[in-house]
Amino acid sequence: MIEVRDLVKRYGSTVAVDGLSFQVRPGQVTGFLGPNGAGKSTTMRIVLGLDAPTSGEGLIGGRRYAAMRRPLQQVGALLDASAVHPGRSAYDHLLTLARTNGIGPRRVAALLESVGLAGVARKRAGTFSLGMKQRLGIAAALLGDPAVLMLDEPVNGLDPEGVRWIRELMRSLAAEGRTVLLSSHLMSEMALTADHLVIIGRGRLIADCHMRDLVPDGESLEDAYLRLTAGSVEHGAAR
Numbered sequence: 001m002i003e004v005r006d007l008v009k010r011y012g013s014t015v016a017v018d019g020l021s022f023q024v025r026p027g028q029v030t031g032f033l034g035p036n037g038a039g040k041s042t043t044m045r046i047v048l049g050l051d052a053p054t055s056g057e058g059l060i061g062g063r064r065y066a067a068m069r070r071p072l073q074q075v076g077a078l079l080d081a082s083a084v085h086p087g088r089s090a091y092d093h094l095l096t097l098a099r100t101n102g103i104g105p106r107r108v109a110a111l112l113e114s115v116g117l118a119g120v121a122r123k124r125a126g127t128f129s130l131g132m133k134q135r136l137g138i139a140a141a142l143l144g145d146p147a148v149l150m151l152d153e154p155v156n157g158l159d160p161e162g163v164r165w166i167r168e169l170m171r172s173l174a175a176e177g178r179t180v181l182l183s184s185h186l187m188s189e190m191a192l193t194a195d196h197l198v199i200i201g202r203g204r205l206i207a208d209c210h211m212r213d214l215v216p217d218g219e220s221l222e223d224a225y226l227r228l229t230a231g232s233v234e235h236g237a238a239r
Contacts, residue, residue, distance in 0.1 A: 004021055029180045033183070033225060033229075035232050060074065061147075077150040078137040082130075093140070103144055134154060199228055
């Protein structure tokens, strides 16, 4: 389970996250939604130990990420598919991560095959398209066969076949009992993928409910989302 407890994050006079609390439970895909500047990426970075909270905490399985000895075996994450050394091959990128987390090279080869990158495994990541980098990022997230997955805009740059692959992968992982948190701006895709939704605006919780409870008959997820977040949009703000 992912737990966010009374989380606050300030950057000077700017409040990015404002007393946010929610839980992400296993066995379902939880969609994490909000306008630009809502605090989604900041929240995910705090849970993953990349940013320090001003107050409150983000826990995975009851522990902070920094306390995990081999974190990739417990939680997999994709926040920025471009965050890979451009001169390193796909295989070497994954192998480096694997070695630091007690994972063998067979797992690396198997994942490259699984995500459709086996044919370019020895090519430099700097030559990859955005869609190929997304596939590499998914492979990195799955490297330790973790029980918890956190993905930020994983379908960016993917073609329709790749988008369907991600959707089916997320749902199959949740069906295995894993905890899946998925952030995206694509309402149509979220409607097909998520079981539960957490929606925030201006760093505060707006909704935390099952998809069917948020979207009444005759209304689309996009309509429901826009209705709920109408007062939380900050044009030009960073996430």
